[in-house]
Amino acid sequence: MATESKPPFPPFTRETAQQKVKAAQAAWNTKNAESVQFAYTPDSIWRNRDVFLQGRDQIVEFLRKKWSKEQGYRLRKELFAFTDDKIAVQFWYEWHDETGQWWRTYGLEDWTFAPNGLMRKRQMSGNDVKIDETERWFKDGVDVDTVKISERHW
Structure with missing residues (x-):
């Protein structure tokens, strides 16, 4: 829809780029694909690892x-x-599979925005690392932005 928009708009400053990153973090942590889709242009293109959308x-189905x-x-x-x-974004997220095995995914994303502030291109590269439940950073009741992440962890 031509009237859609999602501020802040390009061109970005450090502050507005940071706002976009934290808004994306908050949206993805809802795990609501129907809501998340509206951050992207209707024809947005994605590469997520080896999946092209x-x-x-397709974004909603994938999510x-x-x-x-x-x-x-x-996610952080x-x-x-x-x-x-x-x-460009660096990220970390934790999750467990159906067997209860915990994983931490590390990666980078490259985002390109349309003038209306919607993302028109997203490219993601990531790697999954098995972790023990005791190695988790993001536990229930803990805000992902308060977790101290140091280079020694990766």
Whole structure:
């Protein structure tokens, strides 16, 4: 829809890029694919690891499958770099599979925005690492932004 918009709009400053990153973190932590889709243009293109998507219908389907598999999902995103209409993000998230095995996924995302503030391109690369439940960073009741993440963990 041509009248859709999602501030802040490009060109980004450090502050507005940070706002976009934390808004995305909050949205994805809801695990509500129907709501998350509206941060993207209707024809948004994605590469998520080895999966290529285009459009909101495919995004919703992908996210539903993702969050049904990745149980206990908790995500943190941090601003890595930005330009006028692009933002690079580093992220970490934890989840467990149907057997109860915990995983931490580390990765980078490359985002490109349309002038209306909706994301028109998202590329993600990530790696999953098995962790023990005792190694979890993101536990119930803990805000993901208060967790101290140091380089010694990775």
